[in-house]
Amino acid sequence: MSSDVVISGGTVIHARSTERADVLVRDGRVLAVGADLDRPAGATVIDAEGCWVGPGFVDLHTHLREPGREEAETVLSGARAAAVGGYSAVVAMPNTEPAIDNAMVAQFVLDRGREAVVDVAVAGAITIGRQGEHLAEIAEMAALGVRLFTDDGTGVQNPLVMRRALTYARPLGVRLAQHCEDEALAAGGVMNEGEVSSCLGLAGRTSVAEELMVQRDIELVRLTGCPLHFLHLSTARSIAMVTAARREGLPVTCEVAPHHLLLDDTACADFDAVFKVHPPLRTASDVSAARDALRDGRIDAVATDHAPHAPELKEMSFDDAPAGMLGLEHAASITLDVIGDDALRFFDVLSRGPAAIAQLRSSDERPRHSAHGGDVREGDDANLVVFDPRQRYTVDREKLQSRAVNTPYDGRVFVGRTRALLVRGNVRVNEGSLS
Amino acid sequence: MDWNVGGEVIDSIAGRNLITLRDVSQQAIVEILDTAEAFAEVNARAIKKVPTLKGRVVASLFFEESTRTRLSFETAAKRLSADVLSLAVASSSVKKGESLRDTIATIEALGIDAVVMRHSASGAPEQVSRFVPHVRVINAGDGQHQHPTQGLLDVFTIRQVLAARHGTTGRESGCELFAGLKVLIVGDLRHSRVARSDVMAYTTLGATVRVCAPGTLLPVDVSQWPVEVVENFDDALGWADVVGVLRLQKERGTGSLVPSLGEFTRTHGLTWERARRLSPSTLITHPGPMNRGVEIDSRVADLDVALMERQVANGVPIRMSVLYLSLAGRAPERSTDE
Numbered sequence: 001m002s003s004d005v006v007i008s009g010g011t012v013i014h015a016r017s018t019e020r021a022d023v024l025v026r027d028g029r030v031l032a033v034g035a036d037l038d039r040p041a042g043a044t045v046i047d048a049e050g051c052w053v054g055p056g057f058v059d060l061h062t063h064l065r066e067p068g069r070e071e072a073e074t075v076l077s078g079a080r081a082a083a084v085g086g087y088s089a090v091v092a093m094p095n096t097e098p099a100i101d102n103a104m105v106a107q108f109v110l111d112r113g114r115e116a117v118v119d120v121a122v123a124g125a126i127t128i129g130r131q132g133e134h135l136a137e138i139a140e141m142a143a144l145g146v147r148l149f150t151d152d153g154t155g156v157q158n159p160l161v162m163r164r165a166l167t168y169a170r171p172l173g174v175r176l177a178q179h180c181e182d183e184a185l186a187a188g189g190v191m192n193e194g195e196v197s198s199c200l201g202l203a204g205r206t207s208v209a210e211e212l213m214v215q216r217d218i219e220l221v222r223l224t225g226c227p228l229h230f231l232h233l234s235t236a237r238s239i240a241m242v243t244a245a246r247r248e249g250l251p252v253t254c255e256v257a258p259h260h261l262l263l264d265d266t267a268c269a270d271f272d273a274v275f276k277v278h279p280p281l282r283t284a285s286d287v288s289a290a291r292d293a294l295r296d297g298r299i300d301a302v303a304t305d306h307a308p309h310a311p312e313l314k315e316m317s318f319d320d321a322p323a324g325m326l327g328l329e330h331a332a333s334i335t336l337d338v339i340g341d342d343a344l345r346f347f348d349v350l351s352r353g354p355a356a357i358a359q360l361r362s363s364d365e366r367p368r369h370s371a372h373g374g375d376v377r378e379g380d381d382a383n384l385v386v387f388d389p390r391q392r393y394t395v396d397r398e399k400l401q402s403r404a405v406n407t408p409y410d411g412r413v414f415v416g417r418t419r420a421l422l423v424r425g426n427v428r429v430n431e432g433s434l435s
Numbered sequence: 436m437d438w439n440v441g442g443e444v445i446d447s448i449a450g451r452n453l454i455t456l457r458d459v460s461q462q463a464i465v466e467i468l469d470t471a472e473a474f475a476e477v478n479a480r481a482i483k484k485v486p487t488l489k490g491r492v493v494a495s496l497f498f499e500e501s502t503r504t505r506l507s508f509e510t511a512a513k514r515l516s517a518d519v520l521s522l523a524v525a526s527s528s529v530k531k532g533e534s535l536r537d538t539i540a541t542i543e544a545l546g547i548d549a550v551v552m553r554h555s556a557s558g559a560p561e562q563v564s565r566f567v568p569h570v571r572v573i574n575a576g577d578g579q580h581q582h583p584t585q586g587l588l589d590v591f592t593i594r595q596v597l598a599a600r601h602g603t604t605g606r607e608s609g610c611e612l613f614a615g616l617k618v619l620i621v622g623d624l625r626h627s628r629v630a631r632s633d634v635m636a637y638t639t640l641g642a643t644v645r646v647c648a649p650g651t652l653l654p655v656d657v658s659q660w661p662v663e664v665v666e667n668f669d670d671a672l673g674w675a676d677v678v679g680v681l682r683l684q685k686e687r688g689t690g691s692l693v694p695s696l697g698e699f700t701r702t703h704g705l706t707w708e709r710a711r712r713l714s715p716s717t718l719i720t721h722p723g724p725m726n727r728g729v730e731i732d733s734r735v736a737d738l739d740v741a742l743m744e745r746q747v748a749n750g751v752p753i754r755m756s757v758l759y760l761s762l763a764g765r766a767p768e769r770s771t772d773e
Contacts, residue, residue, distance in 0.1 A: 198656040199457070201557040201580030201628055206655075271558025272565075315536040315566075317556030319578065 004031075004040045005427060007386060007420070010048025013343045015352060015375045023053055025382040028370070028425030032378060044427055046420045048386045054347040055374050056088025056118075056383040056421060057332060058354040060148070060177075060255055061231060061303035063324065064090075064120070066112060067105070068097025072404045073308035075109060078328070079116030080401040081306070083428045085328040086350075086418035088383035089119040089372045091358050094130070095153035101125035101136040106144050117428045118421075119370060119383070121358055123148040126165045126176060132156050135165060142172050145366040147359040150177035152231055153278075155213050157183055162217065166226035175253075175357065177229040180213035180238070181205065181279055190319055192265040192280040200269065202318060207235040207286070210279050214238045218245045218252065227251035229357055232305050234260045234279040236289030243298045253357050255303035256290050258327050258334040259408060263287070267408065273314045273321030274406050277307070280323075291338045294349060301354035304331045308404030326407040329400055333414035336389055343389075351385075370424050386420035391432075393417055401434070450764030452572040453757055454560050455581040456635035461610060464639055468591050469606045471749070471756035477514070478752055488517035491548045491762055496538075497575070498524045498554040503723065503747070504575050508551045508584075511754035517762075520545060535559060536566045543567050549762050551575050557628075571761045579626050585722050586632030588753040590640055592746050593677055596718060613640035619671050620662075621647045621703055622681030622730050625654050625692075629722045630681055634662055645671055649703060651692040668703050672712045680705050680721045683730050696729050703730070710735040718742055 005025040012021045012033060022037040023030060039045060059082060065073040073081075075092070082090045092109050094100030100109060106122050113120025124141040128134045130151040138149055149169065155178050156162040162178075169176050186209035191197050193204020214230060218241060221228045233239050233254050242254045259277060264284045267275045275281060293299050307324025314321050332350060339346050355361050355373020362371035362381070374380040397410040421429035428435055445451060446460045448467065456464075477485055493512040497505050500523065512519045522542065542550065549571040552560045557578030564572040576582040590613070594605040597612040618637050624630045624646055637644050638661045646657065647665040657664055665671040672678075683699065693699045700706065705719065710732065713719075719731075719741040727733040735741060 193655055195656045195659045198654040198659070199631075201578050201631060203579075204655060271561045273562075312534040312537070315534040315562070317535060317554065317559045317562065319556035 004043035005046060005422060005425065006037060006039050006043050007046045007048045007053050007384065010051040010053040010386060011343070012376050013052050013054035013347050014377070016344070018343060023376065023384065025384070025422060025425050028382055030376065030378055030380045030382050033376060046386060046427070046430060048419070050388060050390060051419055052343050052346070052387045052389060053376065054343070054385055054387070055351040055355070055376060056372060056385045056423065057086045057350040058358060058360060058372050059087050059090040059304050059306065059328060059331070060301055060354045060358055061152070061257070061305045062090040062092055062328065063095065063307045064092045064109070065308055066096060067108065072310045073402060075112035075120060076116050077401065077403040078306070078308070079113070079118045079120060080434060081328040083117045083421050083423070083434060084401050084418060085330070086332050086385040086387055086421060087118055087328060088385065088421060088423045089121060089355070089360055091121045091123050091148055093152050094123050094125040094150065099125045099130050101128050101130065103137060103140040103144055106141045106146055110144060117434070118423050119372065121360060122146050123150055123152070123177070125149065126151045126156055127161065130154065132158055132161055135168060138169060138174065139172055142174050147174050147366065148177055148229070148357070149174055150179065150231065152177065152179045154183060155179045155181055159216055159220065163220050163224060166220055166224040166228065170224060170226035175227050175229055177231050178213065178217055179231050180210050180217065182209045182212045185209040185212065189280070190276060191268045192282050194265060194283060196265045196268060200271070202268070205278070205280050207237065207282060210235055211237045211241065214241050218242070218250065221245070221250050221252055225251070227253070230254040232257040232260065232279060232303065234282050234290070235286050239289060239293045239298065243293070253300040255301040255354070256294060256299050257305040258302060258331040259325055260290050261287065261294065261302070261338050262334050263408060268318070271318045273316065273318050274325060274408050276318060276321055276323050277305070277325050278323040294338050295345070297345065297348070299349060300357060302331055302335045302349045303354060304328050308402055309406050311405055314406050324406070326400065326402055326404060329402065330395060330407070330409050330414060332387065332418065333416045336416035337414070382422050382425040384422045385418060387416065388419045389416045391415065391417040391419070447760070448757065449760045451761060452564050453583050453761055454564065454572060454574045456583045456586050456632050456639070457581070459639070461639050464587065464590070464636060465610055467587055467753070467756050467760065468594060470760060471591055471752040472604070472606050474752035474755040475749070484514050484516060486516045487759055488512070488515040488762055491517045492520060492546060493517045493549045493551060493758065494520040494522060494542050494545070494547045495551045496522050496524055496542060496553070498559070501553055501576065504553065507747070507750040508575060508754050511751050512758055514751065515755055515758060517758070520547065535562050539563045539566050543570060549573060549758065554578065573757060573761060576628055578628065580628050580631065582628040582632050584750070584754055584757055585629050586636035587757070588746055588749045589633055589679065589720055590636045591753050592720065592742050592749050593718060595749070596742065610640045613637070613642045616642040616676050617674055618642050618644045618677045618679060619647065619665070619675035620644060620679040620681065621668055621705070623652045623683050624648045624657070624681065625652045626684040627681050633679055634660060645674070647671055647703065649693050649699065669709065672709055673714065675713065675717055677718045677720065678705060678713065680719065680731050682722060682724065683726055700729055705731045705735050707732045707734055710738065716740070720746060723747065
């Protein structure tokens with residue numbers, strides 16, 4: 001078993017309060033939280049001076065590409081990227097090749113995840129092959145501990161199929177998640193439709209394509225009573241609709257992706273396909289609305305939509321290149337840029353909110369479970385991050401942990417970085433580097 | 436929108452790529468037109484070749500077939516004595532989806548100074564220019580983005596005709612003849628890289644541009660373009676000094692954007708009836724190839740004021756000018772035929 005760890009001198013971020021305290025970890029659990037704890041002999045000491053000590057981040061939206069696209073990312077390489085980003089758990093998206101649409105593929109990814117430096121949960125597909133036609137074996141995957149289901153990469157286009165999926169999922173206690181874009185309306189679009197696409201001669205994906213499906217699914221949630229999570233909302237109207245639905249008491253949650261909090265569609269002006277993503281980078285006013293909503297607590301989670309692609313694919317034309325960009329290693333810095341000093345909110349959207357949606361908390365039942373998104377109290381599973389909110393660094397795409405290099409942030413200066421990470425009590429990151 | 440988003444304004448293309456007219460200043464355009472005028476004189480001679488680019492290698496890389504544009508560029512390069520590598524990628528083994536970097540790396544390995552590039556995807560020439568920064572990239576049409584030499588040859592042609600009417604030369608007139616010039620561009624603007632380049636060329640030189648198209652063939656956010664949108668083609672006929680007819684891009688799915696070609700012709704075709712209502716001095720352009728009987732009536736296309744053949748002819752000196760400036764890296768000496 002791992003040796004004792006003392007996280008010393010940081011500010012512990014509980015769910016509703018903060019305190020300056022040390023954290024003692026033994027046998028994968030938090031043994032004590034308090035000021036000036038005694039250090040057991042042989043304990044590993046992590047200097048957390050000036051840092052926030054909180055529950056490890058949880059990413060609801062990670063594309064690990066395995067099986068099928070191992071040249072872009074593997075479960076192990078993606079987990080390393082997650083670790084340096086401060087994540088103690090990630091949810092692997094099911095748009096692999098083959099898709100995670102049955103228990104066998106789900107088990108394969110879970111097994112690979114057991115070798116990884118962070119906890120790997122799995123999201124299953126809603127429909128077979130993510131084709132939007134026939135329901136996947138949701139109950140069998142749920143029995144393995146799969147709690148989130150989505151056809152992400154695309155939304156379930158047919159409203160009848162989506163209604164059935166919600167109705168079927170409800171008694172299973174799992175949550176569906178939707179990539180909202182009406183493909184018939186977005187057809188052929190490669191960036192946000194608007195002034196910039198018009199000038200560049202690139203076909204646009206109108207924001208209405210997203211908003212139509214958000215509105216449709218809100219109505220389907222009303223009809224079925226089944227909870228639904230909205231993935232990567234990118235427009236001001238989408239966020240407003242989900243906010244209104246939540247005020248009505250509907251069981252809806254939502255996430256935003258870090259790139260939608262930072263970049264707008266003018267980033268596409270040089271035709272660099274690294275900036276191609278679905279839903280696309282929107283207008284500056286959409287970015288501003290997403291930032292406001294995140295600060296106000298109207299967003300449950302920042303989720304990376306970490307989407308590795310092999311370099312040669314991103315060197316194709318903007319039309320031909322696949323959509324998606326990296327996110328795991330820099331999402332916390334971007335979140336900090338939006339939220340600032342509000343450490344409680346910071347951990348709400350990076351850890352506690354997503355852990356609740358993914359059912360990874362201690363109150364959730366699942367096999368081989370280690371709980372994430374906790375309160376940082378005695379007895380908690382030791383999934384902890386030490387985050388330095390003042391550390392300044394420059395992104396260098398040659399030094400990423402991810403196997404791919406399609407980061408839109410190369411050369412940018414960010415503030416706020418993971419200093420240390422514990423997963424099940426094991427020190428995975430220390431002094432900013434993988435152990 | 437700010438049409439210069441992301442780019443500095445260039446006052447000369449000497450030694451530079453030509454990918455878009457969005458960032459090219461009036462001064463730079465006039466330099467290209469004046470240089471082309473000198474080359475047009477060369478083309479009128481019995482011996483049409485000058486040695487200016489002797490020993491330089493120009494590759495023409497057409498991912499999308501366009502025999503006319505490719506021939507025009509290759510003729511221009513040859514008249515400048517450059518060696519030409521002609522790669523009709525569209526018909527070779529290069530498949531849609533190959534890394535642009537791999538394709539250009541292969542071509543570059545042959546030793547080239549410039550690449551003239553046509554691609555069905557907007558932005559492909561700009562991407563390529565980043566992969567081979569020491570090779571000059573000339574955009575011969577990319578997706579629905581830009582077709583800068585077409586825009587340049589259109590304004591060159593208009594300047595040539597107007598200058599002759601005023602008893603002067605284009606070079607002497609500079610851009611004076613564009614001040615207050617009324618240009619009406621009609622047809623499939625949404626899918627047209629020619630329209631985007633034409634609008635920039637005309638407005639940069641001082642002309643006023645109006646556009647007219649069925650709602651589905653107008654670009655989204657045309658309200659941000661430096662143009663005025665005309666709802667009814669017929670109402671604008673008497674206004675125009677120049678009517679720029681665009682090709683209906685049936686291959687770009689225009690078919691589903693208008694109910695029928697017949698209805699398009701009735702509402703937005705330059706029919707014989709409409710042509711008769713133009714001022715006799717109004718000039719007509721079309722980038723070719725024409726869909727006769729669709730966007731332009733066959734008889735109208737054969738009128739003296741219809742400049743299509745002259746546009747094609749002017750393609751060569753304009754492309755000589757662009758290749759020369761871009762590759763030689765300086766404005767030409769007064770006498771370009773030495």
